[in-house]
Each structure stands twice: as C-alpha cells, then as structure tokens.
Amino acid sequence: MIPSDPEVLDALAAEHVLGTLDAREAGEVARALPTNPALRDAVAAWERRLAPLADLAPPEPPPPGLWGRIEDSLAARPEAPVVPLRPSRFWQAWAGGSTAIAAGLAAFLLLRPAEEPRMMTVLLTSSDQPAWLVEAEGGGLRLASLNPRPVEQGRAQQLWALPPGATAPISLGLIPANGQVSVAPGRVRPEPGMLIEITLEPPGGSPTGRPTGPILFIGRLAPARGS
Template sequence: MNLTRYPQLIDRLAAEYVLGTLRGGARRRFQQYADEDSAIRRAIDEWQRRLAPLAELAAPRMPPAAVWDAIERRLGLSAARNAARPRGVQETPARPSRGLLDNLAFWRGWAIGVTALAAIAVVVAVRALLPSTTTPATAPSVAQQPEAAVSHVAVLNDKDAHPVMLIAWDEAHSTMTLHPLGLVDLPPGRAMELWGIPASGHPMSLGMLPDNASGKVSAGQQKPENYAALAVSIEAPGGSPDHNAPSGPVVFSGKLLPVS
C-alpha cells in the first residue's frame, strides 16, 4: 500500500503510533513504512514534538500493591514460592528489593509515562472540540493546523495532586478556554482568581474565573510564554486587592506548557 497517497491517513496513524494506541501487526507495519518513507517519519516526529512536553503535566505517583501481585503472577513467582514453602508456614507477601523501592527516578518515570497518556488524550480531545474559524471538509494534518489554535495548556491540580481544571490558552485570539476535570468546591460568597507564575518575579493576576470553571475568559495583553505555571486562589468577589499577589489561599496549580 502506498501511504504517501493518503496524507491524512498518515497523520492519523502517526498520532496513534505516538500515543501508543496503534498496536500489534498494524504498529509493526506502520513502523516498516516509516523506515522506508521520510514523509511518515516526519509525521511521527511532528506528533512526538507536539506531545512530548505534556509528560511534564504528570505528578509522581506510587503504583498500587496490586501491580506487584500481577507481576508475580505473570512471572510465575507466586506458584514457585507456594511450592517451596513448608506446610503450615504462612506465606509472606513478596516485596521487591529495596534498591528498586528506593529508586525514585524509576517510580517517577513510571508515573509520568502512565499519567501523561491520560493527559495527552484529554488535550487532544480538547483540541478537537475547540471551535475554529472555518470548518474543513476533511481533518487537517499536523502541518495544516490553523494558526488560531491552542498554543499552551495547563492542567491544574489540587493539593492532593488530583486534576481539577484544564486551561487551553489560544495566544492568537488572546483567550483561555476552561474545562473542568474534577470537582471545584467553591465556598459560598467567594470567587476564583487566576494567576500567572513566572520563572522568577511576582505572580500576575490574569483575571477572575467563572464559578463552574468552564467557558472562555480573555487573556488581555498577557502572553503565555511569560509564565511557567498557572495557579488559582480563592478570593473575595472582585479578586485580590493586590494584582501582584493573592490575598486568599492558592488551591490549584499546574505547569503551563507549549503544545507545539
């Protein structure tokens, strides 16, 4: 099959390949095509470049104990241990070596890899749902995406690292689109204020947010590249009297990252 005749198909397969949803024989065949076709490799590279930064959205998480049980079952360690255990001796649950448990980099990488896939899927879905100035007859390829599109994205987490809100920043239109991802428990008579957190210097108020954390708000003259993270504080109606610092508690925060 000559895939170069179907650029939109190449684009979709490349997206699934990078996300990991293209599996089995289809993935192997697509990899073979990529080895022989520079256009397919460019499509894969473009999707990797776009999606790789979103891994930073993930917070480190410790996997559940059931993960070790599943590993033992698949490796046959549970059966071997039961056969070697003397009668009447209660089984002691196996534990991995301390070297692995103490390896924080291992767990951080595992958590980022798993959680980032969910974050990437959310962002890709949001990009598909956002309104555009024109409605193309066919889905555009990565290289054909319109300029007026999401340029930066942030997933704001609560103090327990649970995702609460996704903010998609459209720099071309100076707007931010809010998508609730969890429960926003706003106290009665209070309001949410959005803050841009630069790499150095004081925070900057980006305006008040709707109580339901959904819809569009104006970004004004603010530029997303000026900020490393976004945060939300709980304020009195009208916001903090100091536009350079929240007066109430900061309840949500997350890194602001480019998507292209």
C-alpha cells in the first residue's frame, strides 16, 4: 500500500532512494511509480537531493567484455524501444505540426532542384512536437520556426551542433527573436548524423561555451528523402 498522507509518502520515497526498503516494499514503490505522480515527484526530489552522494564511490573500469555482452542483449530484444528519426517520421511530424509557414517551406523544398545532397531535420520538443525545421544549405544551416512560441523571460535560446563522434557540441549562436537563423558555411560542416539542439541559457548565451541549461529542442540531421 502506498500511503496517501504526504509526510508518510515522502518518508517512503526517501527510504526508497536511500535503498533501505526491503525487496517487497521496493517492488511496491517501483510498480506504483508509473501511475502515482505524487510518489514520482517525491522520489525525483529525493534523487536530486542525494544524487551527489553517488560520486563518493570511486570510479572503476568495468570488465572489458561487458560492452559486448550488452550489445548481444540489445540485439536480442524483441523490439527496439526507440524509433529512429527517419525522413518518413519527418514528414509525419511535419503533417502533425503543419502551418502556413511549413506548407510554404515544403513546397519550396520539393520544387527546389536537388543539386546537392540535401539534409534536414525537424527539431522536436521533449513531447515530440515539431518546433523547428533545420536544413543544410550551401555548406551552412538554415532554421525556420514551425510553431513560434515566446522564450522564457530573461533567458536566451542557444543553438548547438554535435558532429558524429565529437565529444563537445559547437555553439552556433543565439536564436534571434524573429526565429530566423542562418549559420554561415565554415562554422560547422553539416553531415548526416549531426545532432542539432537548442538549449535554454542565460541572457547572452552559455557562460561556459558548453550547454548549461535544459535541452528545449533536438533533432538529427539526415539525408532528405529523394536525394
């Protein structure tokens, strides 16, 4: 039984995160989490509070063969739980978030001669809503807002690209208020698999040169269909 009294529920969440519940109690909490938002919030809050303690355990290299075993298990799964962002999904997402701007851009993209391999992506929100169209163009990138929405007051949106294999994203600058962004060739070389994301940052952009705020929108550059 998961208690409804907030104080008792919070104590249960605390002990769950601390790890002192026995197998039966821990199982009850784990089963209740998906359907009990109050419990989920309490557990998340305790995980945030105690998280720094996890790093008191000294890091230790795992056995060298472990990754191979993980790969075998991944391949043996009945179905892949993730849906790759493919062009087909791109068009679905597009249809879902269709606006006059999107329709106009679609016509433009479809009618444009394919003189170079075209790459594009739609940046999705955390709830998978299409938010930005990104297109590689002339060695640079062009962004158009599909569903313009106001930025949180006193914050800025910053654009980043992470080339495949790179360990650190490259800042492509702040998103201007009009939502129109062009990234000149040379700042980044668009390639398939490149992650494009927009994070929420302090005014003027990330002070560290790396993303510091939550990811608002993200997508992966892929060859457009037909190219």
